[in-house]
Amino acid sequence: MPVLMPQVHWPKELQEEGPNQDPSILLGGAAEIGGTSYRIHAMRINLDGLEPDFQADVEEAVYAEYRIDVIFEELIFLDDFDGSSTLSLDTGNYILWMNPVSSASRAEDLYDGCKKT
Known part of the structure; x- marks a missing residue:
């Protein structure tokens, strides 16, 4: 028996969250489901090697600080993917994933946002 899906609210855009030298390697946003x-x-x-699309002119240490390789290895562990699994955006091809956000971490994000302004 099919189960009805609650209403889904996707972001209209994703924000760059990567290092200053290559901010578009990581994107993020918020969604709400029910x-x-x-x-x-x-x-x-990078579709040729199905690996993170590092910029040649950015030092590896910059990416290491953002744990790009670690994140990628964890994604590969969860499920294998190929080129058909990527989403083509203006800044390149991306793999997407999402995780639930607790109300405590949402409150913390709001608090952090208030401190920065």
Whole structure:
């Protein structure tokens, strides 16, 4: 028996969250499904090698600080993917994933946002 899906609210855009030297390697945004908050993540992927799309002119240490390789290895562990799994955006090809956000972490994000302004 099919189960009805609650209403889904996707972000209209994703924000760059990567390092200053290559901000578009990681994108993020917020979604809501049936009143529950989720965090959407995206990593730019090189389709030739199906690996993170590192810029040649950016030092590896910059990416290491953002744990790009670690995130990628965890995604590969969860499920294998191929080029058909990527989403083509203006800044490249991306794999997307999302995770639930607790109300405590949402409150913390709001608090952090208030401190920065």
